[in-house]
Amino acid sequence: MQADRRTLEFYLLAAFFGLFVLFLYGPLSTILLLSFQGPNGGLTFPMNGVSLRWFQNLFETQAVGDFGGSFSRSLMLGLMVMATTVVVSLLAGLAFRRGFLGATPLFYLTISSLVVPSILISLGIGLAFQIAGLEPNWWSSAFGAHLTWTLPFGVLIMFAVFNRFSPAYEEAARDLGATSWQAFAHVVLPIIAPSLVGVGLFGFTLSYDEFARTLMTAGSFNTLPLEIYGMTTNVTTPVLYALGAVTTLVSFAVIGIALATIAIIARQRRKLGVS
Amino acid sequence: MSVAAEAAPAAVSDAPAPKRRRRAPPFAPYLQAMPLGLILGAFLLLPIAAIVIVSFWDYDSVQIYPAFVTLNYAETLGSWVTWSTLLNTLKFVAIVWAITLFVGFWVAYFLAFHVRTSKMQTLLFLVCTVPFLTSNIIRMISWVPFLGRNGLLNSALVEAGIVPAPLEFLLFSEFAVVLAMVHLYSLFMVTPIFNTLVRIDRSLIEAARDAGANGFQILWNVIIPLAKPGIAIGSIFVITLVLGDFITVRFMSGGQSASMGLMIANQISLLQYPAAAANAVALLVLVLIMMAAILRIVDIRKEL
Numbered sequence: 001m002q003a004d005r006r007t008l009e010f011y012l013l014a015a016f017f018g019l020f021v022l023f024l025y026g027p028l029s030t031i032l033l034l035s036f037q038g039p040n041g042g043l044t045f046p047m048n049g050v051s052l053r054w055f056q057n058l059f060e061t062q063a064v065g066d067f068g069g070s071f072s073r074s075l076m077l078g079l080m081v082m083a084t085t086v087v088v089s090l091l092a093g094l095a096f097r098r099g100f101l102g103a104t105p106l107f108y109l110t111i112s113s114l115v116v117p118s119i120l121i122s123l124g125i126g127l128a129f130q131i132a133g134l135e136p137n138w139w140s141s142a143f144g145a146h147l148t149w150t151l152p153f154g155v156l157i158m159f160a161v162f163n164r165f166s167p168a169y170e171e172a173a174r175d176l177g178a179t180s181w182q183a184f185a186h187v188v189l190p191i192i193a194p195s196l197v198g199v200g201l202f203g204f205t206l207s208y209d210e211f212a213r214t215l216m217t218a219g220s221f222n223t224l225p226l227e228i229y230g231m232t233t234n235v236t237t238p239v240l241y242a243l244g245a246v247t248t249l250v251s252f253a254v255i256g257i258a259l260a261t262i263a264i265i266a267r268q269r270r271k272l273g274v275s
Numbered sequence: 276m277s278v279a280a281e282a283a284p285a286a287v288s289d290a291p292a293p294k295r296r297r298r299a300p301p302f303a304p305y306l307q308a309m310p311l312g313l314i315l316g317a318f319l320l321l322p323i324a325a326i327v328i329v330s331f332w333d334y335d336s337v338q339i340y341p342a343f344v345t346l347n348y349a350e351t352l353g354s355w356v357t358w359s360t361l362l363n364t365l366k367f368v369a370i371v372w373a374i375t376l377f378v379g380f381w382v383a384y385f386l387a388f389h390v391r392t393s394k395m396q397t398l399l400f401l402v403c404t405v406p407f408l409t410s411n412i413i414r415m416i417s418w419v420p421f422l423g424r425n426g427l428l429n430s431a432l433v434e435a436g437i438v439p440a441p442l443e444f445l446l447f448s449e450f451a452v453v454l455a456m457v458h459l460y461s462l463f464m465v466t467p468i469f470n471t472l473v474r475i476d477r478s479l480i481e482a483a484r485d486a487g488a489n490g491f492q493i494l495w496n497v498i499i500p501l502a503k504p505g506i507a508i509g510s511i512f513v514i515t516l517v518l519g520d521f522i523t524v525r526f527m528s529g530g531q532s533a534s535m536g537l538m539i540a541n542q543i544s545l546l547q548y549p550a551a552a553a554n555a556v557a558l559l560v561l562v563l564i565m566m567a568a569i570l571r572i573v574d575i576r577k578e579l
Contacts, residue, residue, distance in 0.1 A: 009389075009490070010389050013381060013384065013385040013389055014385065014389070016381055016382070016385065017381075017382055017385045017386075017399070020378060020382050020403070020461075021402060021403065023458065024403065024406045024458070025406065026421070027414065027417035027418050027421050027458070028406060028409070028413075028414065028417050030417060030420045030421055030427065031413070031416065031417040031420065034420055043419065043420060043423075084314075087310070088310045088311050088314065089311075091306075091307040091308070091310055091311070092307065092308055092310070092311040094304070094307050095303075095304040095305070095306075095307035095308035095311075096304075096308070098303070098304040098307075099304065100304035100305055100308060102308075103308075106308060106311065106312055106315075109312075109315050109319070109320070110311065110315065112319070113315055113319050114512075114515075115511060115515040115562055115566050116319065116323070116515075116519075116559065116562065117515065117518060117519020117520075117536060117558060117559075117562060118519060119519055119521055119536045119539050119540055119543075119555070120322075120323070120326065120519065120539075120555050120558065120559060121318070121319070121322060123322075123326060123539065123543060123548075123551060123552065123555055124321075124322025124323050124325050124326045124555075125318060125322045126543075127322065127325040127326060127329050127548060127552065128321050128322045128324075128325040131325055131328075131329075144314065144317060144318035145318060147314050147318060148314075148315065148318050148319050151311060151314065151315070155311065201408070205408040205409075208410075209408075209409065209410040209411060209412075211410075211411060211412055211522055212519075212521070212522055215540070215543075216543060225410060225411075225412050228410070228412050228413065228416075229412050229522075232412070232416060232526065240416065241416075241420075244410070244413040244416060244417065247409075247410055247413060248409050248410065248413055251408055251409040251410065252405070252409070254408075255405055255408055259401070
């Protein structure tokens, strides 16, 4: 497999991989193209001219509902979920690493959170709020619903990180007289920083795009995915694609920022001469 | 740095010399694990308890009443609609699982064994990951201009003379549901399999080759057994995602197909919460059975 000459197997698999990537990106690129559809164009090809008509349409509130409001709610919710996921996963990772009574049940509870279907979370939180007489809101019930999806990812990433984390670094810091807080803040935290950025990326994007868990928990104001879904039933113009293009670009921007942050951390490390 | 320098003397004087090597007080892990426990308790355990409780409640067209009736279960388990919906859901699970496993394994295999530098591996893996961090709804909608009656694929097929008229089954059909699910969920299979494949010790493969194994024998007797944990984790993801899916089935089948998740979602929109709750309990039991079956085969905790 590490042979110098490329085998037939390589070319077959490379072609398969290429098709897979095409399968992933092909549909996405058609809606990016179609969002520039001319003013009289429809939902499918051919392009009837090129225009920014549908992007303008997006900001005329009466045409497509409350795009601005739902966008800012989703953004805010994503940031809240991101921050909470990073902090809670990191703390839980530290706890699991040290070990405590009940670690195994909590681990299985975390895994369960990943496999319980999202419609159940949505229904359950909706019912629990109804029974408790609380009003569901995007910043309370939907926030909690999103955390049940992002936290398991965060905890599993921290689990993987700490399983490969050599305690020698901390022990060296302790031997040099560092307190446990100093060892954590100046040794552990910088080493795991790129993983924390990754956890944050997951936290934000999973929340920003979440639909099923928000369905019954968002209360009276829609988040962006709910708004988009509502549009699929009553909007028959390419403004739908324009909205798709804009939200996809936001996702791409977030991914780009996260990767750039990780790259910057890596470069600083190389400068300091640590791997 | 200055903060740490100031904090140091105080901290050192707090801890007497013989105890310096002692780790933080034993209650620290409990404090650290508490936020996770509280959040999952409040937004996972309590809601599931609420579903179980409400599944025994009574309801009419206006509201739900606290009660203890087993009518909801009797209705759902006694109806052939439930069983055929369940069968349909399991059909989706089986098909999507088989396709994502095939696609996921070979994509991961290519990345792990044929891409030579780890930089290139990371780059290509990211290329696969990026679409999964964008909106599922948008990714479903994006199939419409491609598969629709006047879509790209139909136009191309008609123009090339392969089919006389546009194919109707491409969009708003079970075919479209399976296609979209593979599109949405295959990364959940690629990632864990890729993770196990890159950690396989290459000398094992060398040893197998030296012992005279051919390519297929190496794959079947060395690589696949070692990739099992990754396959199991990927399978858990895909199976539970498809089991609980309602949005893909609703959107891509155009209302012509059914799944357990969709049945629950429809009952929710009709405000029949106790009936939805009874079905939700049934779905949860199904998910737990599937997961227990997979976990019996592989202990995933060792694999993290």
